C-alpha cells in the first residue's frame with residue numbers, strides 16, 4: 415500500500431483518468447488498436463510507479479491490498495472511461511481470474527499464470543457460457559474434460575468468452591464428473607491459448623461491433639485439447655463453488671464501475687444541455703423535461719452508490735457469503751440504474767448521442783449487457799425474492 419492518504423490516491427487516479435485516459439477514447443472509438451495499446455502501456459508504467467496498480471489484489475501479488483469499500487471508491491473513478499480499468503490493471507475478466515487463482519491455484523499455476531497476469535504482462539479469459547446450453551443455469555453445461563494418462567482432454571464449445579482475442583490463457587469450466595450431483599459435476603482448468611486443440615472461431619459481432627483485444631467476445635472451441643493434470647484449479651468437482659466465489663466479487667466490481675459510467679454520462683448530459691441553445695434566449699437546461707431527467711439520474715446514481723457501499727461494508731466486515739442477497743440486489747438495481755442514466759444522457763444529446771463522436775453511444779450499446787452477464791436480472795430477482803419470502807413462511 416503506497417504511503418499517501420487514500421483520498422490523495424483517489425485524487426491522483428481521477429487526475430490520470432481525466433487528463434490521460436479519457437483523451438485516448440477517440441483512438442478506442444475509431445479502433446486504432448495499436449496506437450491505443452502503446453499509449454495505455456505508457457500509462458500503466460506510470461500507474462505502477464505511483465503505487466496505484468491492481469487495486470483489487472493483495473500486495474503479495476503486486477496489488478494495493480484495499481478493503482472492498484476502498485476498491486468501490488476507486489472503481490467509481492476508473493469506471494468513468496471504458497479504458498480506465500485496463501490502465502489500472504483491474505479490468506474484467508483478468509481481475510476476477512487473478513482473484514480466483516490467488517485463492518485456489520497450486521504453486522505451479524500461481525508462478526506461471528497468476529504472477530504474469532497480476533503484473534499485466536499477459537491477459538486471460540473465462541470460458542463458462544455455451545451457445546447451446548442455458549448460461550443462467552450453468553449446471554446444464556456439457557463441455558467435458560476427461561483425465562487420460564495424466565492429461566485433461568477437453569471437448570466442447572463456448573461463447574461470449576470476453577477478451578479471448580489476444581489472451582494468453584483461459585480458465586475453462588468443464589464437466590469432469592458427469593455422474594456426480596449437479597453442483598459437483600464441473601471443474602475449472604487452465605488452458606494456454608497456443609494449445610493446438612484450442613481454436614478462436616470468431617469475435618462475435620455485438621450490437622454491430624466485433625471489438626478487439628480485451629474489448630471482444632469470442633466463440634471458441636476445444637477439440638481433444640490436452641493440458642497436464644496440474645492445470646486443474648482447486649479441487650476436482652468444485653467448479654461451481656469456485657464460480658460463485660469468482661462471480662460474487664465480480665458482480666460488485668461491475669456495480670462499482672457502472673456508477674462511474676453513470677457519473678460520466680451525467681456530467682456529459684449536464685454539460686451538453688447547458689450549452690445547447692434551443693431558442694435565442696434559452697438552452698435545453700431551461701426545460702423542465704430535461705431537468706426531470708437530471709434529477710432522476712442524480713437520485714438513481716446516489717441510491718445505487720448507497721446500496722453498493724452498504725454491500726461493500728457487509729463484505730468487509732462479514733465476508734462475501736453474508737452479502738449474498740445484497741449482491742443479488744445491487745446486481746439488478748445498479749444495472750437498471752445504468753440503463754436509465756445512459757438513456758437519459760443519450761436522449762438529451764439528440765443525434766450526437768447516437769454517434770461515436772461521443773462516448774455515450776458506446777456505453778448505450780456495450781452496457782445493455784449489464785442486465786444479462788454475471789446472472790440476468792430475473793435470476794437475481796428470483797434468488798432475492800425466495801430468500802425474503804422464507805422469513806414469512
Ligand SMILES: Cc1cc2nc3c(=O)[nH]c(=O)nc-3n(C[C@H](O)[C@H](O)[C@H](O)COP(=O)(O)OP(=O)(O)OC[C@H]3O[C@@H](n4cnc5c(N)ncnc54)[C@H](O)[C@@H]3O)c2cc1C
Nearest residue numbers: 540541542543548549550574575576783786787788790792
Ligand atoms: C457482453 C457479455 C459478456 C459476457 N462475458 C462472458 C464471459 O467472459 N465468460 C462467460 O462464460 N460468459 C460470458 N457471458 C455470458 C453470460 O454470462 C450469459 O449470457 C448469462 O449467464 C445468461 O446466459 P444465456 O445468455 O445463455 O441466457 P439464458 O440462460 O438462455 O437466458 C435467457 C434469458 O432468459 C431469462 N431467464 C433466464 N433464467 C431465468 C429464470 N430462471 N426465470 C426467468 N427468466 C429467466 C433472462 O432474461 C435471460 O436473459 C457474457 C455475456 C455478455 C452479453
